[in-house]
Amino acid sequence: MPYVSPSAEIAEQLPCWVPKEALAYLLHTETGQPIRALAREAGVHASTVLRQVRAFEARREDILVDQVLSRLGRRVHAAGTRNSPADEVVPSMDELSQEARRVLRRMCEPGAMLAVAADMDKAVVVRESDDGDTTRRAIVGHAAAEAMALAGWIACDQPGRVSRYRITSAGRDALNRMMAEAENRAVGFAEAPARFEPAKPKGQGAPVDTMSSRRPRFLAVETPLTLLGRRRDRSGEKFLSDELVSAGERLREDYEMADLGIRQGESWDRFLVKAAELSPAGPGHDGTAVARSRVLGALRDLGPGLGDVVLRCCCHLEGLESAEKHMGWSARSGKVVLRIALQRLRRHYDRLGDDGDLIG
Template sequence: MEKNMAFTIPAWVPEGAQRYLAHTETGRSIRDIARSAGCHASTILRQIRRIEMRRDDPLVDAALQSLAETHFAIADQRQDFSTSPEEGQEEQFDREALRVLRRLCETGSVLAVAEDMDKAVVVRDTGDAGATRTAVVECKTAQALALQDWITCDNPGRVSRYRISTSGRTALSRLLAEAENKARMRNEFGMADAQTPFQPQASGSSSERARRVRYSAAESPLVALARRRDRDGKPFLDETLVGAGERLREDFELAQIGPQVAQNWDRFLTAGGRGSFDSETHGGRGSSDARDRVARALSDLGPGLSDVALRCCCYLEGLELAEKRMGWSARSGKIVLRIALQRLKRHYEDQVGRDRMIG
């Protein structure tokens, strides 16, 4: 008898979807899957029915179809299924999920997905019938989020609008905690000397320390500051300043330069790095025009202002963390950020007619 073969699928695929595809695409019986999983057949049946009922969702249906064509085309009943062991694959998915879910947590944000389009966009309602595009998302990422049940759509159509679900918010909390732990490890082992004076005291419970954060870590620092009021009762950041920051973020997203910039952080955050930043060095990925616009904007801001703009607008880094990493005093970051946004707004006003927004 031929020996069973292992057939790998991506690690992010939910367990129920794995078993659904094993049953529908390979013809394995429910009892056979239950024996392999070590559970009752009724449990497998409920999982399969639950996935089947969700196929009315266009993203879920597309995700299952793609997985079937890519990972189950040569499958048969002799094969067992396991998650893919490829290093970095799950980490990349978590990073993208964190980026998108944080944007969807902002008030009035939806993920808009049009039929036959390779990319989706996160759009935030700004009031007065206005909207701002805050993120560009690969459709495969959107499909994965839908299959995970982290985003839901009440009325699918030619343009489907998805909102973050309860399970999506739970997943976001977990991803934020994991990202915070990784950042803390990097600080302790990579930047220990620079960070020591600014580390919080170890006393107090984790829940008490969490309440000291001045705004939700799940949302953009700009959106949080826009809700604050100054001494005169006016918004700390008006809509034009938030729009300038969102414009920088949009160009950053369109350029798809996040991973490359993160790998060369110090070079990009120095005058020499900004001056020598060349879109051709990134292999032509994303939009070279968008990369040029990001480079020009940061160069115009200059050292200090460009640092806080890149961290808070593009990487959505919290003000507290930015203050610590840059060696600033507490609560000074919001003032510097506002100055940076004012300068950024003036930069874009000077670019009218030359650097127009896409769309």
């Protein structure tokens, strides 16, 4: 039987999103392993591990980092003493990836931040508009927020009773990679590598990325809907209220969580047929199946025409001019139909009660 070091055994008790530097810190502080022993095992100089330990000790000033290190530390301590595993809420890599795709997209929006209070079970992504209004964009579980902070995807720029976090450049890079991997799965490339690699720029004359033509990556800072929501008429009133924009964004969240892999521009009726075929029946649905069911319910309520325009503009992120052209409508009529569709969609979500709010 091959030899497995105690450190490797303990590492198996932790999810793969935990940075190796954080693992070294936890092994030193929770199990008492010497710096030199950790350095020999990692094949680095002892001073490297020492810097890692000191860096993570300093990062415990961050409330989210401190909380996640405490959670992971209890699990490491239990594994190191061969006791029963600590009952700690720690997301798996798949769970974190799904949450991070949803949350980091929201945090890419101008004026968006993650607000965290120590005495609250949830964190919330809020966005401040140009006129000073604050809108809630998403609700985040503490465990997922802690993991994103430990990974360096978000950073606290305003600590306090309510700490405020912004997305980092590392978070934007991670979002790009996770969205690309999710897209690969959606179009049937299940063999996509599990480890993320930075995207390499295409050289001159490189072939066109055919996957991008099948489905957008949803990485724009602002969607066509939110851009339209910022427009005002001659009287200064917004053409789309914040409630209508939130209804469209709510549908997009469910659509992306549903992982349907439908081609961009799919019509309302063909979409419903394909989505219904993918929806499993019976109890015990997972989050993807539940999201798929919510999308089907909303689009069936809208019906053809109204369902087509929200599917194109909210889910496929197609611009209004393009939607008008493909649907054979006259110029500038699309925004009127879209507003009617969003009003109907808002009423649909109002009837759902709390389930009609943005996902959290």
